[in-house]
Amino acid sequence: AQTVTQSQPEMSVQEAETVTLSCTYDTSESDYYLFWYKQPPSRQMILVIRQEAYKQQNATENRFSVNFQKAAKSFSLKISDSQLGDAAMYFCAYRSLRGGYQKVTFGTGTKLQVIP
Template identity: 90%
Template sequence: AQTVTQSQPEMSVQEAETVTLSCTYDTSESDYYLFWYKQPPSRQMILVIRQEAYKQQNATENRFSVNFQKAAKSFSLKISDSQLGDAAMYFCAYRYYGGATNKLIFGTGTLLAVQP
């Protein structure tokens, strides 16, 4: 069974600084997607960034980038130039590419605080 592990329950960063959130996963599949979702106090889950496992190049979306290490089954999120609005719960998630559905498997989350 696939699992996703986030070992940092809480993280803190100063405004304008850089922070990295960690995620590891376990799967026997070779084709899959990995995601980072942000859940602010409003509760709505928002997609931050996604990575296809077959792509060697790390995904980047503005201030957000990932370090995808397929052999190590590691998928970390780097937030550069942190802003107050980045404060939220961040979830790492996995989806098998060939499955019957687009079911996501989530980690337990990392609560990110941004200090002014």
């Protein structure tokens, strides 16, 4: 079974600075998807960024980018020019491609505080 580990329960960053959230996973599969989701306080969880394992190029979405290290099974999220609206819980997720269901496994989350 896959596991997803987010070793930083809480982090803080100064506004306009850069922060990196870590995520590691354990799998024996060679092809899969990885996601970062953001859950603002009392608001809906939304997708931040996704990465397909067969793609070597790291995904980027505006101020958000990932460092995908397949051999190390690491998938960290970098937030550049942090804004107050980035304060949220961030969840890393692994999606297996096996089976019709394609199970998604979530990490335990990292709470990000942005300091003005």
